[in-house]
């Protein structure tokens with residue numbers, strides 16, 4: 001499983017982090033999202049997909 005955030009598309013709305021805090025966090029510097037190490041674990045697939053669905057910029061991919 002690979003979860004990624006496209007830094008060029010992310011606008012820092014934070015919806016992914018609010019939806020799935022087990023998978024996504026926001027950087028202090030610019031408020032943009034990144035994937036936590038544990039967010040790549042297969043047991044978080046559902047949360048990763050929910051976070052991706054919550055993103056209005058479609059910046060998250062889950063493969």
Ligand code: SF4
Nearest residue numbers: 010011013014016055
């Ligand atoms: S919801 Fe999308 S645009 Fe907002 S912080 Fe998360 S990845 Fe970025």
